[in-house]
Amino acid sequence: MGPSIAALIVISVLLTAVVVMFRANQIGATLLANATKANAERVTEIGNTKFEITSVSTSTDWYSQAEDFDPPNAFGCKPIVHGINRTGEITAADPDQCYWFIGTDGEVVDVRLYRSDTRPGSQRLSMDMYDPASDPQVGYGFDYFDSPVDQKSISLTGGSGTYRIKAWSISGGEGHYTLKLVVNNPPAFQPMTCVNYFHIENKGSSVFSNFENMDVIANLDSNTTELLTRSGDLLPGLNEWSVSIPATTTTDGIVKNNDVFQQGILNTGEIMELRVNLSGYSDESGTIVVVFPNGVSSTKNFDLLCNN
DSSP: OOHHHHHHHHHHHHHHHHHHHHHHHHHHHHHHHHHHHHHHHHHHHHHTOOEEEEEEEEHHHHHHOOBOOTTTOTTOEEEOOTTOOEEEEEOSSSOOEEEEEEEOTTOEEEEEEEOSSOOOGGGOEEEEEEOSSSOTTSOSEEEEEOSTTOOEEEEOOSOSEEEEEEEEOTTOOOEEEEEEEEESSOOOOOOOOEEEEEEEEEOSSOOBOOGGGOEEEEEETTSOEEEOEEOSSSSOOTTEEEEEOOSEEEETTEEEEOSOSSTTSBOTTOEEEEEEEOTTOOSOOEEEEEEOTTSOEEEEEESOBOOO
């Protein structure tokens, strides 16, 4: 090989190296530019993300809510307040109805449990009273109700606290009934409310539709934390959450149009409804944490969930 050919080979190799280096620098610069752009867009999106969580409460759902309690009734125990009738139905599938109230030691309460017709003998209704101090499987007060005018007076001698009334039929009689509790010195009625669902309002300029990657976390005051799973239905199952963007919303009694611009997308100023259902929930206060896919989060405290 002559000197000229060798020189040409060296020059060719050097030129190739220069071209490769230039191309690598060009690719690197492009990747860096893309990464910088993506990061800038993410920073901008996060900066434009702002949402506010509010709770929507109802007292009706609290009055219908059954707390877990077994015994006396595996189906749950509902609240009953002075002077307000409660209605129920004794069936073969649900033979024991349970109601609770806050009683004061030493006071006398009147209980009325009746149907519209007389129920003599084996068809008569029965009532057991469970106090807060004794074994809940042993009712200390009980009686039978034969006619619509029957009323029983019972002294509360088991201490102050939560008393429970079991409405049933000792011989398996079925049907609808009405239960009324009259307290001799009733406290002022203060209807409790529970959070039925949460409103999430988009107060930023970013829009959202990727709800699959949203996280919802429930923190209860009993130091219980649960990462909930998204439900495929509007009404979530146990330890699930669901969201929907309704066509209209009601705020402070005013009905407003919602989901106007792009259906199914949470645009600026629009409201999304969040529902949660916690397994084993027992009238605890806590906090709901919502984390959007870009990492922006917000929290909302609650005193009591309807948990429906």
